[in-house]
Amino acid sequence: MSVQERKQRERADRERLIVVTARELAEQQGWDAVTTRRLAERIEYSQPVLYSHFKGKREIIGAVALQGASELASAVRAATAKADGPRARVTALALAYLDYAADNPAVYDALFQLDGGLPYAREDTPEPLKDAFASLQETLAEVAGEDVHPGMFTELFWASLHGLATLTRTRRLLPGDALRRVELLVDRLAVL
Structure with a gap:
């Protein structure tokens, strides 16, 4: 391994450490507790080192969001892959989404x-965000109905899940009514 490759690997490792630490701190104490000073103390690097990776907290939030989008897509796909039939897949999608939101506030x-500085619903939307949306649309397109654009139906269903x-x-x-709400959402919106 060349010196350049080693430096790149070390830089990537530091960046991952910053993101993991920010995420842990935010989950424990909320995003207000995530400051560059606290992150620097926790990872035992100086604040200038943090700034060499991220311009500030906004970019760190964006990095955590991208990581979360990948995890959400994986959780949704894993849940829907185990379900048999469109209704079961949509229900599994909804429950996986809500569980992810509850487990990773x-x-x-x-x-x-x-505001993580990430563009949504645009050409330059980062791939992890596009993939998270695609993970929803893959299942929801089956139940959108012929007269509704699958993307628009996915947006509506997603907005409902976000609200819940x-x-x-x-x-x-x-x-106590969480499961019944999901069933009602699936019954009313999904064309089965």
Whole structure:
């Protein structure tokens, strides 16, 4: 391995460490607790080293969001692959999405609530974000109906899931009715 390759590997390792540490801190204490000073202390590097990887907190949030998008896509695909039939796949998709949001609140916020500087729904949208949307559309296209564009149906279903995830997390919905809400959403929106 050349010196250049070793330096690139070390740089990539540092960047991963910054993202993992920011994510852990955000999950434990919220995004307000994630500062470059605290990150530098936790990873035992100077603040200038952090700034050599990320311009600031916004870019760190964006990096966490991209990581989360990949994880969300994997979770949705794993859940839908085990389900038999369109209704079961859509239900599995919804439950996997809501579980991911509940289990990873800081990452979910990085994806959908905070400004990580990432463009959504544009040509220059990063691949992990496009793939997360595609993981939803792969299943939802089967139940969109012939008169509805699959992308638009996916947006509507996703918006409904986002609303459920957000309202559940902020305790605006009764937790005991979560499964019934998913069933109602699938019954009313999916053409089976």
